[in-house]
Amino acid sequence: MNRIAATLTDLQTDPGVCLLSASAHGQAFFAMLVGDAPPLAAGDAVTLVFKETEVSIARNLHGEISLRNRIPGVIAGIEPGRLLSRVAIPFGEQTIHAVVTTGSVERLQLQAGVAIEWLVKANEMGVAC
Amino acid sequence: MLTGVDLQPLWLTLRLACVTTVVLLLLGVPLCAWLASRPDRPGRLRSVVEVLINLPLVLPPTALGFYLLLTFSPTHGPGLWLANTFKIQIAFSFSGLVLGSVLFSLPFMVQPLLAALRQTPRNILDAARTLGKSRLSVLWHVWLPTARHGVLAGAILAFAHTVGEFGVVLMIGGGIPGQTRVASIALYQEMEALNYPAAHAYAAILVVFSCAVLLLLQVVQRRAR
Amino acid sequence: MSLQLQFSRQIAGRNVTVDCDIPRGDCLALYGPSGVGKTTLLRTLAGFDRIDHGRIAFGAQTWDDGQRYTPVERRRVGYVFQDFALFPNMTAARQLAYAQPRQPTQSVEHWLQLTGLAAHGQGYPQQLSGGQRQRLALARALASEPDLLLLDEPLSALDASLREQLQESLAGLLAQTRLTTVLVSHDLGEVFRLAQHVLKLDGDGATQYGTPQQVLLQRGQYGRYQLTGRVLLLAPAEVQCRVVVAIGQETVTTLISHTEAAGLHVGQAVAVSLNGASATLTALS
Numbered sequence: 001m002n003r004i005a006a007t008l009t010d011l012q013t014d015p016g017v018c019l020l021s022a023s024a025h026g027q028a029f030f031a032m033l034v035g036d037a038p039p040l041a042a043g044d045a046v047t048l049v050f051k052e053t054e055v056s057i058a059r060n061l062h063g064e065i066s067l068r069n070r071i072p073g074v075i076a077g078i079e080p081g082r083l084l085s086r087v088a089i090p091f092g093e094q095t096i097h098a099v100v101t102t103g104s105v106e107r108l109q110l111q112a113g114v115a116i117e118w119l120v121k122a123n124e125m126g127v128a129c
Numbered sequence: 130m131l132t133g134v135d136l137q138p139l140w141l142t143l144r145l146a147c148v149t150t151v152v153l154l155l156l157g158v159p160l161c162a163w164l165a166s167r168p169d170r171p172g173r174l175r176s177v178v179e180v181l182i183n184l185p186l187v188l189p190p191t192a193l194g195f196y197l198l199l200t201f202s203p204t205h206g207p208g209l210w211l212a213n214t215f216k217i218q219i220a221f222s223f224s225g226l227v228l229g230s231v232l233f234s235l236p237f238m239v240q241p242l243l244a245a246l247r248q249t250p251r252n253i254l255d256a257a258r259t260l261g262k263s264r265l266s267v268l269w270h271v272w273l274p275t276a277r278h279g280v281l282a283g284a285i286l287a288f289a290h291t292v293g294e295f296g297v298v299l300m301i302g303g304g305i306p307g308q309t310r311v312a313s314i315a316l317y318q319e320m321e322a323l324n325y326p327a328a329h330a331y332a333a334i335l336v337v338f339s340c341a342v343l344l345l346l347q348v349v350q351r352r353a354r
Numbered sequence: 355m356s357l358q359l360q361f362s363r364q365i366a367g368r369n370v371t372v373d374c375d376i377p378r379g380d381c382l383a384l385y386g387p388s389g390v391g392k393t394t395l396l397r398t399l400a401g402f403d404r405i406d407h408g409r410i411a412f413g414a415q416t417w418d419d420g421q422r423y424t425p426v427e428r429r430r431v432g433y434v435f436q437d438f439a440l441f442p443n444m445t446a447a448r449q450l451a452y453a454q455p456r457q458p459t460q461s462v463e464h465w466l467q468l469t470g471l472a473a474h475g476q477g478y479p480q481q482l483s484g485g486q487r488q489r490l491a492l493a494r495a496l497a498s499e500p501d502l503l504l505l506d507e508p509l510s511a512l513d514a515s516l517r518e519q520l521q522e523s524l525a526g527l528l529a530q531t532r533l534t535t536v537l538v539s540h541d542l543g544e545v546f547r548l549a550q551h552v553l554k555l556d557g558d559g560a561t562q563y564g565t566p567q568q569v570l571l572q573r574g575q576y577g578r579y580q581l582t583g584r585v586l587l588l589a590p591a592e593v594q595c596r597v598v599v600a601i602g603q604e605t606v607t608t609l610i611s612h613t614e615a616a617g618l619h620v621g622q623a624v625a626v627s628l629n630g631a632s633a634t635l636t637a638l639s
Binding site: 001032033034035036037038049052053079080081082083084085086097099123124126127128129 | 579592
């Protein structure tokens, strides 16, 4: 699991669904939650939680995309496997991990030092508090 | 065989056993219900009472009869007071026999009844209480019916034990013919008088009766299961 | 006429504090693993046991506040025991007649009809099936025309298919009678189906109170739902680790990091967290 400490900036609710906005290290994060809204307000500390397999990696991304969590980074290392590879990307003082297919690693020519963007769809982003 | 035998002691024994059993039922049921209530908190009083009830099981019958005789002798103490105030004589009378038999057969009524009452699942009694029923109603409509084999077994045992009793009834009753001379005393007196045919008759009747009682008890217990 | 529970009492050496107000006609579920004292709490509400501190009241009547104490017989509660506690010496109809108050507003036949036992009025408990006994226990509690209905795992003695079916009819009955109800359960489905409020008891004596959604769906992580299961298998799978978890009769397989896998062992109880938005549903015929 990837965990990022963040500060809540906004909370929009609708019965059964709510959209959280948070910021960490100057980056904006979004989480779409199903169920009752958490008892939080802007300024509260939250932990963003998302699985390694829920992180996408893009290189030279152009045009518009609906994914709301889109953070620039530089690859620190790759642990390759036959089908899956684990990509390490520093974020602040911590490291974010992304598990993508080894085919994608080759196609995007990913390796240590390459500048990329990592992306997480808002409904895959969990919030713990 | 029975032609030369005085039937009076047999009728007296039967009457005594019936009266004793009825008295024991009236006394034993509330007593056992009280003893079996609150099994979570038995309390010291309940323990003491249970020990006292069971005392006749180990006490020589003559010892109990002796103290009853001393207590109720019409010449002094409580016996004199009873005779003066209520014109009641306990010693050497039928009521004395009943008193002695009740005390002496009490454990035989209490043991099976108490065991059966304690066997009834607590939830059943609790359920009746949630229905707003008084303790008396719960006892009568639920507890006793579910423990009826214990009531029956207690009554049979108490009846049989009263029939076979000797020491207590001899001490407090004195074996007065027609009044307190029950079958077991008659048997003893006939034997002392070397009247073996009559002694045989009493003894045989008592043996047959005892066998019948044990058989009946077994039937009751099998049906309860 | 609400049920007011503000009290604490010792249960198995732990102090359990309860603070909830149940509006008339609502159902409160006491939920938690077995052995945490759910039944003891229910017996306390019925009046079999006393509280240590605080107050239990129903409407304007104080049932227990340390000094004043209303005994079981006068609380007008209908209690359905886990083992049903039917009177073995009475027929179904006779139990209902015995349960009725002095001036009943409904006939014995009405209660037999309502619980689907019309054909079994003359049957003794030993002659009835498990489901029929359950319904008789419920009918007996209702026939006493109680103010408060207490159900101690009323369906747990039955097999799964029967349980589901009776859950449905129980929900219908509760809605129909508008009786305030307290239900002891360790079945999530039962709680969601029957209760508007839940008091969750944990092994350490802690309690949580709220709606079933508030208390039972969210545990620290919002938007994710947790199912409790047991690890069946841990196996390395390339850069991740494969874990198989049993949840009830079903299994789930997922990938986790080796670091996380290092903290797990086979047989361990785990919470399987499910992203609400990502869950897909397929109707089963």
